[in-house]
Amino acid sequence: MNKTEKLIDLDKRHHLHPSSPVKDNFNQGPMVLLERGEGIYLYDVDGKRYIDGLASLWNVNIGHGRKEIAEVAKAQMEKLAFSHSFNRFSHESAVLLAEKIASLAPGDLNAVQFTSGGSESNDTAFKLVRHYFKLKGEPDRFKIIARYRAYHGISMGATSATGIPIFRQMGGPLASGFIHAAAPHCYRCESCQSDCSGACAVQSIKDLIEKEDPKTIAAIILEPIQGAGGVIVPPPGYIKQVREICDQHGILMIADEVITGFGRTGRWFGMEHEGVAPDLMTFAKGVTSGYIPLGGVVISERIHQEIIELSNQNQVLPHGYTYSAHPTACSVALRNLDIISDEKLVENAEAMGQVLKQGLAELAKEFEIVGNVMSRGLIASLEFVQDRATKKAFPATVRMANQVFDKAMSKGLITRAITIDNTDIVALCPPLIITREQIGEILEILRETLKEVEASL
Numbered sequence: 001m002n003k004t005e006k007l008i009d010l011d012k013r014h015h016l017h018p019s020s021p022v023k024d025n026f027n028q029g030p031m032v033l034l035e036r037g038e039g040i041y042l043y044d045v046d047g048k049r050y051i052d053g054l055a056s057l058w059n060v061n062i063g064h065g066r067k068e069i070a071e072v073a074k075a076q077m078e079k080l081a082f083s084h085s086f087n088r089f090s091h092e093s094a095v096l097l098a099e100k101i102a103s104l105a106p107g108d109l110n111a112v113q114f115t116s117g118g119s120e121s122n123d124t125a126f127k128l129v130r131h132y133f134k135l136k137g138e139p140d141r142f143k144i145i146a147r148y149r150a151y152h153g154i155s156m157g158a159t160s161a162t163g164i165p166i167f168r169q170m171g172g173p174l175a176s177g178f179i180h181a182a183a184p185h186c187y188r189c190e191s192c193q194s195d196c197s198g199a200c201a202v203q204s205i206k207d208l209i210e211k212e213d214p215k216t217i218a219a220i221i222l223e224p225i226q227g228a229g230g231v232i233v234p235p236p237g238y239i240k241q242v243r244e245i246c247d248q249h250g251i252l253m254i255a256d257e258v259i260t261g262f263g264r265t266g267r268w269f270g271m272e273h274e275g276v277a278p279d280l281m282t283f284a285k286g287v288t289s290g291y292i293p294l295g296g297v298v299i300s301e302r303i304h305q306e307i308i309e310l311s312n313q314n315q316v317l318p319h320g321y322t323y324s325a326h327p328t329a330c331s332v333a334l335r336n337l338d339i340i341s342d343e344k345l346v347e348n349a350e351a352m353g354q355v356l357k358q359g360l361a362e363l364a365k366e367f368e369i370v371g372n373v374m375s376r377g378l379i380a381s382l383e384f385v386q387d388r389a390t391k392k393a394f395p396a397t398v399r400m401a402n403q404v405f406d407k408a409m410s411k412g413l414i415t416r417a418i419t420i421d422n423t424d425i426v427a428l429c430p431p432l433i434i435t436r437e438q439i440g441e442i443l444e445i446l447r448e449t450l451k452e453v454e455a456s457l
């Protein structure tokens with residue numbers, strides 16, 4: 001066995017891959033052993049080059065191989081490798097990062113509690129809102145409304161909020177008090193099966209609140225764009241209407257900006273597209289561009305002050321992780337955010353997002369199997385259909401999303417195949433440093449891929 005074969009063999013025997021097929025991890029093709037990354041490209045151990053069309057897992061915003069990030073991490077580790085931030089302890093990179101995030105975040109979001117990822121951040125947000133309402137003397141306000149096809153992570157609270165059935169089926173019974181409303185499809189509503197511009201999805205939230213009793217609802221959590229659920233970009237006005245519903249009933253709004261934060265959509269945060277400020281915002285992924293795990297929750301100044309005022313003198317906030325505000329992670333995040341600002345990557349996401357949108361629209365014209373395209377900034381999806389007029393999906397046996405993924409992969413483009421609700425979707429979410437020419441490369445590979453797939457039908 002050569003080294004690669006040996007690694008693959010050891011991987012099969014000892015490595016339980018996250019969210020992956022169990023019987024044979026590689027039944028859709030050979031294992032990809034990646035060795036290095038540079039810019040938007042990844043290279044495997046055989047030297048094959050791939051365009052990282054999903055910024056790895058929607059997170060490598062500044063691209064791969066940034067030496068300056070490694071230098072910052074090294075310097076921080078040499079100086080202060082670790083300090084927790086419980087009680088009276090703190091350290092410079094935690095303070096500066098909290099201040100930086102507060103300055104970037106919309107509205108009066110102002111105080112940050114750090115975590116190590118998106119799931120932990122959402123669990124933290126759920127516990128914070130329940131704690132807040134208990135302090136306010138409203139212990140019955142504990143229910144969290146999420147949406148169908150939402151993905152909020154895999155810890156117990158985050159899974160309970162997630163609205164994708166396959167994740168909910170594992171590990172139940174789930175946490176209580178999580179309920180789900182419809183997802184806002186732009187062009188084909190789940191309820192009315194037509195383009196209702198999100199009216200049914202808004203109504204579904206209103207109906208759920210009435211059914212459950214408004215005084216029992218603590219928060220509504222929503223991704224500004226539902227990522228893992230198939231890149232669902234909500235119709236204009238939808239998020240504003242959800243904000244109005246929250247205000248009407250004293251319900252808190254939690255924005256899950258784990259994918260959409262830090263420039264992904266052409267704004268620092270996805271909520272800004274509608275000028276909406278949530279009461280809490282969770283983040284992870286892009287805050288460090290994946291160079292090191294970090295996440296967090298930002299809460300509004302109003303909630304922050306109320307929690308302080310309503311707490312007794314010796315009351316603690318009994319929630320925090322060993323690695324909340326890990327010094328190396330905070331230093332990396334600070335450098336990463338500087339890179340996003342200095343290199344104008346939010347602006348680039350907006351400009352290149354337009355190029356991508358246009359290119360995908362052209363592909364949709366060329367290929368009958370493309371039933372719908374959704375995008376905002378540098379996050380996009382193509383939905384594949386057997387019949388464009390009726391939007392009839394391919395039978396599950398065709399595995400269209402996987403076919404497109406596999407063919408694109410063999411041509412050197414990594415995407416993400418999503419099959420949900422009998423719908424085949426391929427998602428794109430490239431690093432924010434991408435150029436016009438590189439988007440051209442992605443589109444060319446997709447064109448060749450779709451030609452071959454259509455020809456084989």
Ligand SMILES: Cc1ncc(COP(=O)(O)O)c(C=O)c1O
Pocket residue numbers: 116117118119120122151152153154223227228256257258259284285
């Ligand atoms: C919107 C959203 N929220 C939360 C999470 C969970 O984040 P993590 O995998 O870091 O726990 C994800 C992960 O993809 C996500 O996309």
